[in-house]
Amino acid sequence: MTDLPLHLGAARRHPAGGLDAAGLRAAIAESFRKLAPRQAMRSPVMAVVLLGTLLSALITIAASADKAFGIAVTATLFVTVLFANFAEAVAEARGRGQAASLRAARRDLVGRRLDDAGNETRVAASELRAGDRVLVSAGEFVPADGEIERGVATINEAAVTGESAPVLREAGTDRSGVIGGTKVLSDEIVVRVSAEPGGSFLDRMIALVEGANRQKTPNEIALTMLLAAMTLTFLVVCVTLPFLAGFVGVKLDPLLLIALLVCLIPTTIGGLLPAIGIAGMNRALKANVLAKSGKAVEVAGDVDVLLLDKTGTITHGDRQATAFHPLGGIDREQLRDAALLSSLADPTPEGKSIVRLARELRSRVEDPQQATFVSFSAQTRMSGVDVGARSIRKGASDAIARHVRALGGVVSPELDARVEQVARGGATPLVVADGKHVLGVIELSDVVKHGVKERFARLREMGIRTVMITGDNPLTAAAIAAEAGVDDFIAEARPEDKLARIRAEQAAGHLIAMVGDGTNDAPALAQADVGVAMNSGTQAAKEAGNMVDLDNDPAKLLAVVEVGKQQLITRGALTTFSLANDVSKYFAILPAMFAAALPSMASLNVMRLASPNSAVLSALVFNALIIPALIPLALKGVRFKPASAVALLRRNMLVYGLGGVLLPFVGIKAIDLLLAAIGV
Numbered sequence: 301m302t303d304l305p306l307h308l309g310a311a312r313r314h315p316a317g318g319l320d321a322a323g324l325r326a327a328i329a330e331s332f333r334k335l336a337p338r339q340a341m342r343s344p345v346m347a348v349v350l351l352g353t354l355l356s357a358l359i360t361i362a363a364s365a366d367k368a369f370g371i372a373v374t375a376t377l378f379v380t381v382l383f384a385n386f387a388e389a390v391a392e393a394r395g396r397g398q399a400a401s402l403r404a405a406r407r408d409l410v411g412r413r414l415d416d417a418g419n420e421t422r423v424a425a426s427e428l429r430a431g432d433r434v435l436v437s438a439g440e441f442v443p444a445d446g447e448i449e450r451g452v453a454t455i456n457e458a459a460v461t462g463e464s465a466p467v468l469r470e471a472g473t474d475r476s477g478v479i480g481g482t483k484v485l486s487d488e489i490v491v492r493v494s495a496e497p498g499g500s501f502l503d504r505m506i507a508l509v510e511g512a513n514r515q516k517t518p519n520e521i522a523l524t525m526l527l528a529a530m531t532l533t534f535l536v537v538c539v540t541l542p543f544l545a546g547f548v549g550v551k552l553d554p555l556l557l558i559a560l561l562v563c564l565i566p567t568t569i570g571g572l573l574p575a576i577g578i579a580g581m582n583r584a585l586k587a588n589v590l591a592k593s594g595k596a597v598e599v600a601g602d603v604d605v606l607l608l609d610k611t612g613t614i615t616h617g618d619r620q621a622t623a624f625h626p627l628g629g630i631d632r633e634q635l636r637d638a639a640l641l642s643s644l645a646d647p648t649p650e651g652k653s654i655v656r657l658a659r660e661l662r663s664r665v666e667d668p669q670q671a672t673f674v675s676f677s678a679q680t681r682m683s684g685v686d687v688g689a690r691s692i693r694k695g696a697s698d699a700i701a702r703h704v705r706a707l708g709g710v711v712s713p714e715l716d717a718r719v720e721q722v723a724r725g726g727a728t729p730l731v732v733a734d735g736k737h738v739l740g741v742i743e744l745s746d747v748v749k750h751g752v753k754e755r756f757a758r759l760r761e762m763g764i765r766t767v768m769i770t771g772d773n774p775l776t777a778a779a780i781a782a783e784a785g786v787d788d789f790i791a792e793a794r795p796e797d798k799l800a801r802i803r804a805e806q807a808a809g810h811l812i813a814m815v816g817d818g819t820n821d822a823p824a825l826a827q828a829d830v831g832v833a834m835n836s837g838t839q840a841a842k843e844a845g846n847m848v849d850l851d852n853d854p855a856k857l858l859a860v861v862e863v864g865k866q867q868l869i870t871r872g873a874l875t876t877f878s879l880a881n882d883v884s885k886y887f888a889i890l891p892a893m894f895a896a897a898l899p900s901m902a903s904l905n906v907m908r909l910a911s912p913n914s915a916v917l918s919a920l921v922f923n924a925l926i927i928p929a930l931i932p933l934a935l936k937g938v939r940f941k942p943a944s945a946v947a948l949l950r951r952n953m954l955v956y957g958l959g960g961v962l963l964p965f966v967g968i969k970a971i972d973l974l975l976a977a978i979g980v
């Protein structure tokens with residue numbers, strides 16, 4: 301079984317960093333393609349700049365006295381739009397680079413498709429449809445994402461997860477999920493394909509990081525609306541300004557009005573917003589998380605309760621029978637044979653391991669004639685067999701106790717002691733009853749995944765409460781809870797109890813993440829605000845959640861929370877910066893606009909800019925250049941340390957608010973000096 305990766309979120313497979321020359325050229329070409337009206341209209345702020353560019357070009361051609369100045373203004377405006385497009389194109393290109401390594405894993409895959417008669421045909425993976433069944437043997441690659449329908453195999457998932465230790469995947473268990481591009485090392489499995497070509501989780505994630513079908517998150521939509529409202533306000537101001545100026549006999553240059561408008565509307569954040577969103581999805585992918593939407597990642601930033609399933613999520617989930625504990629007066633053989641009989645048709649890993657242990661202990665029980673098997677369900681938490689008049693059941697201690705009492709039997713204190721003894725060690729006790737007589741206890745052992753305790757501690761530092769929720773008995777749950785270091789646990793939970801607990805926490809105002817792997821976790825995964833399914837889990841779990849963790853790491857939420865928080869903080873910081881920038885531009889453009897008519901306005905020219913034209917151009921050029929200058933920050937994200945929201949806000953207001961006010965004074969002055977030097 302895999303141990304957890306040591307460095308959470310570390311880019312193991314994807315070389316970080318920027319673009320090569322070819323990537324850069326492609327991004328530049330893409331910047332021009334994004335000028336197409338449908339694309340350009342996506343951002344109201346940049347749409348206004350593009351319209352301003354066209355208007356400015358028309359004025360320059362038709363009416364302007366100073367053609368050179370008109371051309372310079374028009375060109376600067378145009379470049380502003382291109383820079384914004386470039387920011388988005390670079391983010392998309394980086395995502396594509398990251399996705400390429402994952403995609404490479406599934407190029408040229410071929411599958412052996414089975415028809416109903418069991419005949420096989422070799423087909424390209426691209427021809428496989430959801431519902432197709434494929435046969436995969438040792439040494440072959442799994443051609444598409446799916447669920448094992450028959451068989452058990454060890455698989456190397458390194459191509460997709462970067463983790464080279466082989467993992468066990470098995471039909472009918474909570475570890476039945478397989479991914480296209482991984483390699484079967486031993487045995488043979490039949491896989492039912494789960495997605496149409498291009499529709500797998502990986503394909504969806506790739507589309508998200510490439511920006512192809514990126515949906516704006518609710519926060520992003522709210523910010524876009526705010527920016528649009530501000531843009532509209534400044535538009536009204538700039539349209540009415542000439543009339544007001546007219547009253548005092550001042551005639552305003554329409555070019556200067558356009559320049560003023562573009563400087564005042566929040567072009568910086570408007571231009572960088574898509575890049576910030578795409579970069580967030582990139583970071584999630586780097587952490588080996590496939591998210592179905594950007595929204596889920598962002599919501600994760602605010603989660604305060606994490607519910608975790610025990611078996612298969614906190615533990616490896618490969619529960620193995622290790623011992624039989626008969627009650628006093630019961631033969632060891634009697635318990636062994638009853639346990640075997642009740643498990644002969646039990647396909648669960650627990651059932652199979654009981655058969656294995658009993659056979660090792662030389663049980664000679666044969667497959668009975670005319671037996672009715674009762675299969676395990678998470679609802680009854682029992683399984684067993686009816687042979688003739690005999691009815692054997694095995695299951696969770698409370699479930700068997702109820703069953704035995706219903707038949708008029710009694711549950712002895714000795715049984716309670718046995719159950720307790722097994723459970724205290726963190727193992728799962730299965731009680732075996734023959735009719736109304738309890739025979740004893742089977743001990744099932746499971747192992748807690750490596751390194752979770754430290755990471756749950758870090759979640760606690762970030763203010764996230766961890767709650768383990770399991771169908772197992774309270775004592776086993778308590779032992780595993782202590783070993784894993786969760787804050788709280790709920791035992792003997794059925795699927796609807798998991799769901800009810802999430803609803804209750806949500807009603808109390810908490811934002812809930814749920815991590816699980818089984819079909820019995822699916823309702824809870826769907827109800828949670830953030831549902832993270834283990835990649836090894838069942839198809840139902842993966843469909844119900846809104847993220848899939850390729851590493852099967854219960855503490856992966858830590859990485860996702862960081863990505864979500866960082867995305868929110870980055871957006872907030874750059875918005876603050878963008879708005880704070882405006883202050884300097886008043887001081888640059890207003891004196892320039894009124895220079896001729898109102899000489900007293902010259903006192904506002906605190907930067908001592910060379911001429912009105914140079915002042916306007918300097919402000920516009922700064923306004924354009926700040927976008928590419930901030931691309932690295934938008935992509936990398938504002939530095940994030942676990943700290944209180946208030947402390948973070950204070951720090952960011954200081955850095956990005958004050959910095960946003962002061963920096964342009966220096967920048968605009970420098971550009972003005974440069975323009976003067978080259979004789980503008």
Ligand SMILES: Nc1ncnc2c1ncn2[C@@H]1O[C@H](COP(=O)(O)OP(=O)(O)OP(=O)(O)O)[C@@H](O)[C@H]1O
Nearest residue numbers: 610611648676678681682683694695696770771772
């Ligand atoms: N094959 C089986 N036959 C009979 N009883 C079983 C079998 N498998 C598990 N049980 C019992 O049923 C209980 C509930 O199992 P289930 O898999 O639903 O939850 P769980 O083991 O707690 O896993 P999780 O933590 O993932 O919810 C187990 O704790 C065990 O006591």
Ligand SMILES: [K+]
Nearest residue numbers: 562563565567
């Ligand atoms: K601006």
Ligand SMILES: [Mg+2]
Nearest residue numbers: 609611612818
């Ligand atoms: Mg489970």
